[in-house]
Amino acid sequence: MNIEKIYKDANAYLEGHFLLSSGKHSQFYLQSAKVLESPKVAGELADKLAKMIQDAGVDANSVCAPALGGILAGYELARALGLRSIFTERVDKKMALRRGFVVAKGEKFIICEDIITTGGSALESAKIISELGGEVVAFAALANRGFCARHKSGREPKPTCQLPNNVPFFALADFEFEIYEPDNCPMCKAGGKAIKPGSRGN
Ligand code: ZN
Numbered sequence: 001m002n003i004e005k006i007y008k009d010a011n012a013y014l015e016g017h018f019l020l021s022s023g024k025h026s027q028f029y030l031q032s033a034k035v036l037e038s039p040k041v042a043g044e045l046a047d048k049l050a051k052m053i054q055d056a057g058v059d060a061n062s063v064c065a066p067a068l069g070g071i072l073a074g075y076e077l078a079r080a081l082g083l084r085s086i087f088t089e090r091v092d093k094k095m096a097l098r099r100g101f102v103v104a105k106g107e108k109f110i111i112c113e114d115i116i117t118t119g120g121s122a123l124e125s126a127k128i129i130s131e132l133g134g135e136v137v138a139f140a141a142l143a144n145r146g147f148c149a150r151h152k153s154g155r156e157p158k159p160t161c162q163l164p165n166n167v168p169f170f171a172l173a174d175f176e177f178e179i180y181e182p183d184n185c186p187m188c189k190a191g192g193k194a195i196k197p198g199s200r201g202n
Helices: 003-009 032-036 039-055 071-081 120-131
Strands: 013-019 025-030 062-066 084-091 094-096 108-116 135-144 169-174
Touching: 003 013, 003 032, 003 039, 003 135, 003 169, 032 039, 032 071, 032 108, 032 135, 039 071, 039 135, 039 169, 062 071, 062 120, 071 084, 071 108, 071 135, 084 120, 094 120, 108 120, 120 135
Parallel strands: 062 084, 062 108, 108 135, 135 169
Antiparallel strands: 013 025, 084 094
16 A cells, blocks of 8 residues: 555645644645545555554554544544544643543543644643543554654654654654754745645645
8 A cells, every 4th residue: 555645646745835733844745634535545544554553462442533633534543443433622722622522441542643743732632541541552643754653663753753652653654754944944945935734725
């Protein structure tokens, strides 16, 4: 399964000058929603990810995804694994568990995102699950942006990776491209202006 081709075929591997949610700039952007608009493709990706997690012997009860980006991937992963699916969401910028979702004491969770960049949102979801008495046994994403290290990839996470070292992280592929501080961005230096993905029909 060629994940890069799947993203490109879905027009989800965008090239331009993007302002990321972290405030940094990038020449490329992965618009997972475009890939996941096909339930068939979403299901196939989730099945593959589920198999990786099962093969590693991870035992989980539930999947929790940070909204909005993680919801579809998390739901499909839960379906593939036969688990419960819940999500956390931001309320006044702070991640929270709402909508009547509950966490049982000792309930084992996989935290699932569409893309893991530095893993900040996934970590916030994981903290909520832990605070409520659950146990985070794995992190998962369709794709890894190359800052964190996938399970048994033999790579070292970059210092910006926020995922804990002692919990395995599963993803279907690595997508590595540069991100820049705005004052050090070559596209800004060339006179361009970064746009927010999704703001101009992308
Ligand atoms: Zn820029």
